[in-house]
Amino acid sequence: MYKATVIIKTRKDILDPQGKAAEQGAKLLGFSNVSGTRIGKHVEFFVNTNNLEEAKKEVKEYSEKLLSNPIMEDFEFNLEEVDET
Amino acid sequence: MKPKFGIVEFPGSNCDHDAYYAVKKILGYDAEFLWHKDTDIKNSDVIILPGGFSYGDYLRTGAIAKFAPIMEEVVSFANSGGIVIGICNGFQVLLESGLLPGVMIKNESLKFVCKDVYLKVVNKNSTFTSKIEKDIIKIPIAHGEGNYFADDDTLKSLKENNQIVFEYVNKNGEVDEASNPNGSKLNIAGIINAKGNVIGMMPHPERACDSILGNIDGQQIFNSIVSNLKLLEIY
Numbered sequence: 045m046y047k048a049t050v051i052i053k054t055r056k057d058i059l060d061p062q063g064k065a066a067e068q069g070a071k072l073l074g075f076s077n078v079s080g081t082r083i084g085k086h087v088e089f090f091v092n093t094n095n096l097e098e099a100k101k102e103v104k105e106y107s108e109k110l111l112s113n114p115i116m117e118d119f120e121f122n123l124e125e126v127d128e129t
Numbered sequence: 130m131k132p133k134f135g136i137v138e139f140p141g142s143n144c145d146h147d148a149y150y151a152v153k154k155i156l157g158y159d160a161e162f163l164w165h166k167d168t169d170i171k172n173s174d175v176i177i178l179p180g181g182f183s184y185g186d187y188l189r190t191g192a193i194a195k196f197a198p199i200m201e202e203v204v205s206f207a208n209s210g211g212i213v214i215g216i217c218n219g220f221q222v223l224l225e226s227g228l229l230p231g232v233m234i235k236n237e238s239l240k241f242v243c244k245d246v247y248l249k250v251v252n253k254n255s256t257f258t259s260k261i262e263k264d265i266i267k268i269p270i271a272h273g274e275g276n277y278f279a280d281d282d283t284l285k286s287l288k289e290n291n292q293i294v295f296e297y298v299n300k301n302g303e304v305d306e307a308s309n310p311n312g313s314k315l316n317i318a319g320i321i322n323a324k325g326n327v328i329g330m331m332p333h334p335e336r337a338c339d340s341i342l343g344n345i346d347g348q349q350i351f352n353s354i355v356s357n358l359k360l361l362e363i364y
Contacts (some may be wrong), residue, residue: 052165053225054234055326058234058278059234059237059276059278061234061235061237061238061239061276061312062235062239065239079140108186108352110193112186113189113225113232114276115231115232115278115279115280116232116234
């Protein structure tokens with residue numbers, strides 16, 4: 045069994061109003077070195093197979109078809125072998 | 130026989146009854162609700178995807194709704210030339226379903242905006258606008274994620290093919306930044322597909338149909354649709 049972690053990021057050329065608002069907050073708090081805040085999503089789930097290739101394929105399709113919207117988001121994922129949920 | 134509007138109800142839809150009231154009680158057409166788990170559009174002549182928060186809008190607006198059983202029927206209805214109007218959340222569902230190009234992101238202000246806006250009817254020859262006499266109409270919006278985004282090529286082709294139907298403008302019909310309530314590219318408030326049978330719009334025409342509310346600018350959108358059904362000799 046694998047544990048999947050998917051990170052979904054808003055594409056660089058797309059405005060991220062949440063990131064912008066958070067960064068305004070950062071400035072107010074005095075974090076003067078902070079810049080380029082972008083807010084994305086972190087998704088975790090288990091994949092019930094011991095076949096790594098099969099797991100990769102399923103995670104990729106799940107991420108493409110549902111978890112992200114390719115017009116505005118990119119994703120990357122990581123698979124970690126685990127014993128049980 | 131009256132033209133029939135099928136109004137899709139997703140869990141979280143909240144403008145379904147407004148749409149039903151507008152087309153049936155105010156305008157006198159036939160209307161029926163279509164449950165999201167249904168796989169039959171019940172001989173509807175027009176499909177309305179109403180506003181609301183389908184499936185809680187979890188993940189992204191409209192992202193889960195596109196997999197609802199009824200959507201398979203809606204997509205095949207649209208692909209065979211059937212008339213579909215997506216309002217607010219319905220527009221977001223059409224984008225996620227790929228029936229219209231682009232995506233909706235959070236309003237630039239991060240605020241939920243609920244107010245009347247002025248719209249320029251950019252394309253007056255469409256199925257959805259041919260009966261609109263005015264150049265500028267007033268329709269309410271109510272959304273937190275109505276910031277329309279598409280890449281430059283898509284925007285260019287929308288413009289060239291006259292697919293931009295409504296733009297946010299000021300009272301005098303001028304496109305300016307101050308009249309853009311959400312940060313949408315090119316002040317886009319509504320677009321149609323290349324074939325012209327599917328429209329997505331963030332403003333709510335169904336909320337501007339009853340004269341008791343002081344604004345009936347939304348009526349002509351539904352009347353345009355029906356008049357075009359008549360041209361198609363369905364009625």
